[in-house]
Amino acid sequence: xxxxxxxxxxxxxxxxxxxxxxxxxxxxxxxxxxxxxxxxxxxxxxxxxxxxxxxxxxxxxxxxxxxxxxxxxxxxxxxxxxxxxxxxxxxxxxxxxxxxxxxxxxxxxxxxxxxxxxxxxxxxxxxxxxxxxxxxxxxxxxxxxxxxxxxxxxxxxxxxxxxxxxxxxxxxxxxxxxxxxxxxxxxx
Amino acid sequence: xxxxxxxxxxxxxxxxxxxxxxxxxxxxxxxxxxxxxxxxxxxxxxxxxxxxxxxxxxxxxxxxxxxxxxxxxxxxxxxxxxxxxxxxxxxxxxxxxxxxxxxxxxxxxxxxxxxxxxxxxxxxxxxxxxxxxxxxxxxxxxxxxxxxxxxxxxxxxxxxxxxxxxxxxxxxxxxxxxxxxxxxxxxxxxxxxxxxxxxxxxxxxxxxxxxxxxxxxxxxxxxxxxxxxxxxxxxxxxxxxxxxxxxxxxxxxx
Numbered sequence: 016x017x018x019x020x021x022x023x024x025x026x027x028x029x030x031x032x033x034x035x036x037x038x039x040x041x042x043x044x045x046x047x048x049x050x051x052x053x054x055x056x057x058x059x060x061x062x063x064x065x066x067x068x069x070x071x072x073x074x075x076x077x078x079x080x081x082x083x084x085x086x087x088x089x090x091x092x093x094x095x096x097x098x099x100x101x102x103x104x105x106x107x108x109x110x111x112x113x114x115x116x117x118x119x120x121x122x123x124x125x126x127x128x129x130x131x132x133x134x135x136x137x138x139x140x141x142x143x144x145x146x147x148x149x150x151x152x153x154x155x156x157x158x159x160x161x162x163x164x165x166x167x168x169x170x171x172x173x174x175x176x177x178x179x180x181x182x183x184x185x186x187x188x189x190x191x192x193x194x195x196x197x198x199x200x201x202x203x
Numbered sequence: 204x205x206x207x208x209x210x211x212x213x214x215x216x217x218x219x220x221x222x223x224x225x226x227x228x229x230x231x232x233x234x235x236x237x238x239x240x241x242x243x244x245x246x247x248x249x250x251x252x253x254x255x256x257x258x259x260x261x262x263x264x265x266x267x268x269x270x271x272x273x274x275x276x277x278x279x280x281x282x283x284x285x286x287x288x289x290x291x292x293x294x295x296x297x298x299x300x301x302x303x304x305x306x307x308x309x310x311x312x313x314x315x316x317x318x319x320x321x322x323x324x325x326x327x328x329x330x331x332x333x334x335x336x337x338x339x340x341x342x343x344x345x346x347x348x349x350x351x352x353x354x355x356x357x358x359x360x361x362x363x364x365x366x367x368x369x370x371x372x373x374x375x376x377x378x379x380x381x382x383x384x385x386x387x388x389x390x391x392x393x394x395x396x397x398x399x400x401x402x403x404x405x406x407x408x409x410x411x412x413x414x415x416x417x418x419x420x421x422x423x424x425x426x427x428x429x430x431x432x433x434x435x436x437x438x439x440x441x442x443x444x445x446x447x448x449x450x451x452x453x454x455x456x457x
Contacts, residue, residue, distance in 0.1 A: 055333055119250075163327055163328065164240065166323045166326075167235075167236035167239050170236065170323055171233045174229035177225060178225035
């Protein structure tokens, strides 16, 4: 949450101060504008970062952000993917670098996923954000409550039944033994 | 070997045919059922919470199975002493180590039984989260090591303790001490010394394996280093049991 706030704050602050800096030469795009998935399912998210300027860029950092508009605005993106941040050494003038993230949502709801790209040298070029990619995450369907109810009732019942069968057999055997013994009170 | 089988089968029959094992297992299954239902109901919308829930279920299974194994092993020799039946056992032509390991096999069977009972729960919940095999393998590997280590430690005390209470008390105390580093807050245990303590302490290392496999979904190969400490402990304590059980004193310290 704090990390996201700082990142967005830094990104917004730098965009506002953009006129004092070098012109914006980076664009971040994705061929996905929305994704419909289930919690726990992995989605491959390709991202293209282009340098439209006439100079090669310096080192860059691309960072995945997840916004939860239903809550206070942030979701823990580190729970959604194994690698939040990617470093790019440089993008040549007019070239495009392709990156991808494997995203596994952990919670149902609607989220905005975006990639922030910022230079390691803050004076070089303003940070840039990809367009929102809307993730519509439905519950993990396989967590079938019905199966859990079935298992939760059947396992203890089976054990109790097996126990009662075994005890009845044991009592019957003892009864037979006591019946064969001259002192029939032994089995009681 | 055949004598070991005789002792083990006699002890197993005592535990599983003549004893109260099935009602105890049914009780454990009841606790697992309640936990599974609560988990499935409350975590339907949050996968991370669901994974945590599955992890708790595996830990519950381990806790119950290992505790029963420890109690059974702690009772193995000191219990015979308490019931004044040890002298008869020592008069039989059976080596002490065969006697202790035969009883230890029966003690370990408690963990195995709890593990088998937990399988349907792990299967259903693990399938829903896509980590069914992981949950089963993690519970089996860590449980096997914990049960072997806990049972062996308890047997060690049982051979040397004068009374059953001492043996059970000492076993629980040592297991609590071994579990203590796992209760220290994460930030303290993240440095090199903390990591070393976590890796060496068998219970903390075993629980780390569960966390990494079930919550972080780490590769199986990545958790192998965390198993070295617990396996080393298991082998050392197993060897000590073998050495100590070669001569079982009728009255320790007398």
